[in-house]
Amino acid sequence: MSSQADQSAPASRYDFAALEAKWRPYWDELGLYRTGNDPAKPKKYILDFFPYPSGEGLSVGHCRNYVPTDVISRYYRMRNFNVLHPIGWDAFGLPAENAAIKLKTNPAKLIAKYSANYKRQMNLIAASYDWDREINSSSPEYYRWTQWIFLLLYHSWYDRRRDQARPITELEAELERSGTQELKLPAEVPALTSTQWRAMSLAERRRYLSNFRLAYRAASAVNWDPVEKTVLANEEVIDGRGWRSGALVERKTLQQWFFRITAYAERLLADLDTIDWPESIKAMQRNWIGRSEGAEVTFKTTAGDLVIFTTRPDTLWGATFMVLAPEHPFVPQLTTAAQRSHVAAYVAAAKEKSEQTRTAETRDKTGVFTGSYALNPVNQEQIPIWIADYVLLEYGTGAIMAVPAHDQRDFEFARKFDLPIRIVIEPPGQTLRPEDMTEAWPHEGVMVNSAHFDGTPASEAVSKVIAWLEQTGKGSGRVLYKMRDWLISRQRYWGTPIPIVHTEAFGEVPVAPENLPVLLPEVPNYEPTETGESPLAAIDSFVNVTLPDGTPGRRETDTMGTFACSSWYFLRFASPREDQAPFDRQAVNYWLPIDLYVGGAEHAVMHLLYSRFWTKVLYDRGLVPFVEPFKKLRNQGMLLSYDNQKMSKSRGNVITPDAVAAVHGVDALRVYILFMGPFEAETKWEEAGVKGASRFLQRFWALARDLATATFVEPSGEREREFRRMLHATIKRVTHDLEDFAFNTAIAALMELLNFFYDCRRGQTVVGVTAGLWREGLEVFTRLLSPIAPFLAEEVWQEMLGHRGECVQRLPWLEYDEAALAVAEINVVIQVNGKLRGQLTVPVAIDEERLKQAALASTQIKKFVEGKAIKKVIVVPRKLVNIVVG
RNA sequence: GCCGGGGUGGUGAAAUUGGUAGACGCGCUGGACUCAAAAUCCAGUGGGAGCAAUCCCUUGCGGGUUCGAGUCCCGCCCCCGGCACCA
Numbered sequence: 012m013s014s015q016a017d018q019s020a021p022a023s024r025y026d027f028a029a030l031e032a033k034w035r036p037y038w039d040e041l042g043l044y045r046t047g048n049d050p051a052k053p054k055k056y057i058l059d060f061f062p063y064p065s066g067e068g069l070s071v072g073h074c075r076n077y078v079p080t081d082v083i084s085r086y087y088r089m090r091n092f093n094v095l096h097p098i099g100w101d102a103f104g105l106p107a108e109n110a111a112i113k114l115k116t117n118p119a120k121l122i123a124k125y126s127a128n129y130k131r132q133m134n135l136i137a138a139s140y141d142w143d144r145e146i147n148s149s150s151p152e153y154y155r156w157t158q159w160i161f162l163l164l165y166h167s168w169y170d171r172r173r174d175q176a177r178p179i180t181e182l183e184a185e186l187e188r189s190g191t192q193e194l195k196l197p198a199e200v201p202a203l204t205s206t207q208w209r210a211m212s213l214a215e216r217r218r219y220l221s222n223f224r225l226a227y228r229a230a231s232a233v234n235w236d237p238v239e240k241t242v243l244a245n246e247e248v249i250d251g252r253g254w255r256s257g258a259l260v261e262r263k264t265l266q267q268w269f270f271r272i273t274a275y276a277e278r279l280l281a282d283l284d285t286i287d288w289p290e291s292i293k294a295m296q297r298n299w300i301g302r303s304e305g306a307e308v309t310f311k312t313t314a315g316d317l318v319i320f321t322t323r324p325d326t327l328w329g330a331t332f333m334v335l336a337p338e339h340p341f342v343p344q345l346t347t348a349a350q351r352s353h354v355a356a357y358v359a360a361a362k363e364k365s366e367q368t369r370t371a372e373t374r375d376k377t378g379v380f381t382g383s384y385a386l387n388p389v390n391q392e393q394i395p396i397w398i399a400d401y402v403l404l405e406y407g408t409g410a411i412m413a414v415p416a417h418d419q420r421d422f423e424f425a426r427k428f429d430l431p432i433r434i435v436i437e438p439p440g441q442t443l444r445p446e447d448m449t450e451a452w453p454h455e456g457v458m459v460n461s462a463h464f465d466g467t468p469a470s471e472a473v474s475k476v477i478a479w480l481e482q483t484g485k486g487s488g489r490v491l492y493k494m495r496d497w498l499i500s501r502q503r504y505w506g507t508p509i510p511i512v513h514t515e516a517f518g519e520v521p522v523a524p525e526n527l528p529v530l531l532p533e534v535p536n537y538e539p540t541e542t543g544e545s546p547l548a549a550i551d552s553f554v555n556v557t558l559p560d561g562t563p564g565r566r567e568t569d570t571m572g573t574f575a576c577s578s579w580y581f582l583r584f585a586s587p588r589e590d591q592a593p594f595d596r597q598a599v600n601y602w603l604p605i606d607l608y609v610g611g612a613e614h615a616v617m618h619l620l621y622s623r624f625w626t627k628v629l630y631d632r633g634l635v636p637f638v639e640p641f642k643k644l645r646n647q648g649m650l651l652s653y654d655n656q657k658m659s660k661s662r663g664n665v666i667t668p669d670a671v672a673a674v675h676g677v678d679a680l681r682v683y684i685l686f687m688g689p690f691e692a693e694t695k696w697e698e699a700g701v702k703g704a705s706r707f708l709q710r711f712w713a714l715a716r717d718l719a720t721a722t723f724v725e726p727s728g729e730r731e732r733e734f735r736r737m738l739h740a741t742i743k744r745v746t747h748d749l750e751d752f753a754f755n756t757a758i759a760a761l762m763e764l765l766n767f768f769y770d771c772r773r774g775q776t777v778v779g780v781t782a783g784l785w786r787e788g789l790e791v792f793t794r795l796l797s798p799i800a801p802f803l804a805e806e807v808w809q810e811m812l813g814h815r816g817e818c819v820q821r822l823p824w825l826e827y828d829e830a831a832l833a834v835a836e837i838n839v840v841i842q843v844n845g846k847l848r849g850q851l852t853v854p855v856a857i858d859e860e861r862l863k864q865a866a867l868a869s870t871q872i873k874k875f876v877e878g879k880a881i882k883k884v885i886v887v888p889r890k891l892v893n894i895v896v897g
Numbered sequence: 898g899c900c901g902g903g904g905u906g907g908u909g910a911a912a913u914u915g916g917u918a919g920a921c922g923c924g925c926u927g928g929a930c931u932c933a934a935a936a937u938c939c940a941g942u943g944g945g946a947g948c949a950a951u952c953c954c955u956u957g958c959g960g961g962u963u964c965g966a967g968u969c970c971c972g973c974c975c976c977c978g979g980c981a982c983c984a
Contacts, residue, residue, distance in 0.1 A: 023936075291978070294901045298980055305984080321984060334984090376982085401982045411984045419898095420982055493983055615979080686922070688909060691902095693977080697909070703922050706937095713937085756911070759921035766921090774938090840917045845965040847917055885964050890916055895964045 025712040027676030030802045035134070037805075041818055044139040047093030055087040055094050056602045058584070060610025060618070061101040061148075061577045064125035066110060069132040070658050071666045071684065071696060072650040078684045079647065079754055080609050081138045085798035086749050088139075089824040095602050096139060097584040099146035100126045103154070104573035105239055105255060108505035112538055118505045119533075122149060136668050137677055137801055144587045148576035153583065154507040155528035156593035157576055161226055162510060162521050164628060168223035169274035171195035176274075176631035182223055183216075197222075214518035221519075225271045225628060226499075228511075228519065232405075233267055233498055234260040240539035241502040242267060244572060245495050246299075246617045254617075265543050268500040268509060268569060272624045276300050276492040278638075279623055288644040289691070295615040301493025306477050308412070308486035310385040312396065314344035317385055320407035320491055323417065324480060325472035327389045328461035329435035330412035331425065333396045334378065336404040337361040345396055347382025354379055354398065361400045376401060376424040387412070388485040390462065399424065407491055415451065416443070422451035435460045439468070497621060499571050502545045504537030506570030512556055514564040529566070545569050577618050578625040581605055581640060599635055608641040611649075619644070645752060648692040655695060666696055678800035679705035685754035685799060707758075708803055711765055711796070714772075715789055715811040721775055723782045730771075730779030735831045737767050738791045742827040745795045758799065764792060786812065794825055840891040841866045843875040851892075859886045866892035 305322035378399030415425035455469035480486035586595035682704035748757035797804035849871030
């Protein structure tokens with residue numbers, strides 16, 4: 012499209028490229044996108060998910076995220092809110108590092124290049140970010156504070172009595188005073204007296220305290236991604252594969268850093284009920300947290316007390332055998348000489364199988380008898396102990412009681428190995444017989460064969476048994492979660508260094524906050540190793556340090572996974588240049604929590620869970636006054652390419668905003684993105700759809716162009732009332748639809764208004780309304796369009812409607828006038844037996860009786876009513892009359 | 898299997914609390930303009946019957962509630978997303 016307009020005749024199409032070139036610098040100069048800071052105004056914080064700049068740049072799929080939030084931001088600016096709409100770069104992480112290795116360059120350089128391109132594209136689509144607040148998580152000014160929060164977690168412990176994180180110094184004081192006796196200790200942490208505590212060396216104390224810290228280092232079986240050459244968090248493993256690399260993960264036991272997110276399981280679950288998020292994301296988080304209520308019960312064995320967890324303590328009398336995970340620590344001791352070779356072979360085979368194959372292969376039960384027996388505490392019965400890989404060491408206690416009558420897995424196992432099946436639960440009034448069963452009966456029912464509990468109904472069974480277990484010391488009620496602690500260390504270069512130094516004398520020593528940041532060294536070689544050791548370990552100048560007191564130490568060489576960076580970045584935007592703290596408290600108090608957070612659904616249990624966790628820790632430690640960071644979350648639907656496939660470079664079907672904007676203009680791109688379907692629905696890109704959006708804008712532009720030459724005839728009061736009514740109805744619809752995230756119907760409303768304008772025209776002549784009202788109509792349209800198609804709106808407003816120098820987006824949002832919406836007459840539908848048979852135009856204020864009479868008198872319904880008895884007439888004022896005949 | 902979300906024309910989709918199903922767009926058909934095309938404008942467009950007025954059918958399937966159901970209830974089928982030997 013050229014900007015040289017034909018001088019003689021009026022142009023037939025508008026030159027979108029010229030408008031874009033003209034208005035972009037104008038808005039920049041005006042500071043239109045700068046964050047509002049008028050303390051008298053209310054605020055809106057509207058945020059897009061922290062993007063990861065990649066070499067591929069943005070596709071139109073990203074626009075489905077950025078355009079709607081931009082429209083909402085512009086809308087709230089016009090509604091006179093202070094709007095914070097920032098953007099930054101989630102810059103650390105594997106993709107940039109891998110790309111840099113491949114291209115033999117530095118990841119920082121690549122990120123700079125990629126993010127510059129993202130910025131260019133974001134500006135292209137007129138996303139109204141405040142670039143003064145741009146942040147980059149890989150800059151020392153930023154990651155310094157990621158390290159600071161790491162240390163905050165390190166110096167915090169979770170007090171289960173108060174359900175709150177507290178400073179570790181308070182725990183030390185309590186241990187000094189009274190040991191662990193008053194603490195609600197987690198089962199896996201050994202109790203301690205104050206005397207024992209005082210006798211401990213500094214290193215021993217540090218080791219003991221790591222049982223409590225919210226950031227701790229521990230040896231654990233972890234997910235090793237052999238392609239990325241690093242460990243991954245559980246949340247990053249999808250179907251047994253690394254979420255980015257797609258490689259099958261391997262089990263490795265390594266010393267790793269974790270965040271104790273499990274301490275917050277209950278709060279992370281409960282607070283989901285307080286936030287406005289898509290149900291699917293909440294469901295995924297609930298599912299991930301995986302809460303189960305049940306009981307722990309102790310069975311005596313020759314290797315010691317064997318604790319099991321069950322959600323069905325009411326079936327304890329039906330336990331006919333026990334099953335341990337092959338890795339369970341009791342296995343060697345429980346295995347009898349006769350069984351030794353079988354057990355050893357089974358354990359070895361289980362070890363060979365990855366998590367993947369263990370679950371992917373058939374669910375056929377396998378297992379082997381240990382030769383030992385356990386004592387069922389409820390009936391003093393000796394039951395055989397087996398091992399089988401369907402029991403997982405990581406969940407519960409790694410051991411179960413098997414109740415084949417009432418659990419399908421145990422049933423299959425019992426049938427396969429010919430173990431007894433005993434029924435202890437029955438449906439009321441029915442009898443079950445083991446020999447008749449083809450599957451377990453896992454439902455709730457009446458207890459039978461359960462000593463003095465026989466006859467206990469389902470509604471009371473579980474709670475009564477738990478109470479009895481607690482009274483008799485055989486067990487206790489317990490809540491279990493599937494969620495594991497968050498593994499944060501990565502054996503890679505391009506991440507936030509973990510601010511810890513390891514020493515011989517004192518164990519791990521945290522870096523003092525005033526010595527942050529621990530800088531990531533700039534080095535030419537940073538390729539990952541095969542050994543599970545970070546490439547930083549090979550850099551002596553980084554590793555070897557001397558503490559202020561002269562103690563030699565070795566720096567922690569793992570870096571943090573990028574989800575640490577993105578777990579607090581939304582706080583940083585409130586005061587992005589703050590250099591005394593991660594954020595300015597006042598600024599955070601004003602801007603947070605986020606009013607609207609938009610991004611893809613793929614972060615359901617990663618970023619969105621981690622951020623909630625960090626926010627709760629910050630809340631507990633008094634740094635923020637809210638417990639949930641994202642009040643309202645929306646996920647944009649996926650945008651498939653024209654071939655119904657996901658857009659990807661390898662398929663060659665990526666559509667870029669650059670290409671669309673070049674052909675149709677940015678406004679048309681934006682209109683189509685918004686109009687293509689409901690915001691949250693998956694949709695397919697249709698080139699013809701952009702043409703439709705473009706046509707809509709053209710049609711509006713042509714009306715504005717013709718304003719100067721139009722003639723106005725036959726003004727009529729009635730027609731003008733109708734015209735005004737349309738204007739106000741459209742203001743109302745667009746306003747409500749934008750508030751509801753219903754961009755497609757907001758645009759449909761504008762299209763209807765435009766069609767109405769065209770109905771008022773006969774060629775260049777406008778019929779029924781005055782020039783003044785016609786102009787008002789165009790002005791209303793322009794203002795409603797301005798957040799959606801800002802370039803055309805600005806052009807029409809300033810150049811064609813004669814408001815030069817007045818930025819249309821600086822005007823307040825239009826209010827609708829209820830009075831103008833009023834109509835004198837309305838259509839009412841006449842139904843006979845619920846079927847549409849006629850219509851009636853009646854005064855809006857008609858009373859019910861008259862409406863009924865008018866309907867009955869209507870000739871349209873005569874033939875449906877004639878000769879039949881009228882049984883009933885339903886009158887719904889302003890809507891319909893339904894005549895029921897028999 | 899469990900959890901969440903869906904199923905409406907040729908097509909993307911609309912439809913406050915149950916109250917004219919298919920707004921708006923795309924596509925298609927016809928017309929105007931043009932030497933012609935593109936663009937634009939005007940008219941039509943759920944399916945079926947009929948010259949017509951008009952009538953019948955229609956929101957995945959089967960029941961139900963109701964004067965009235967896309968919407969509520971019960972039972973199915975199918976699609977998408979997530980989780981899954983979690984005791």
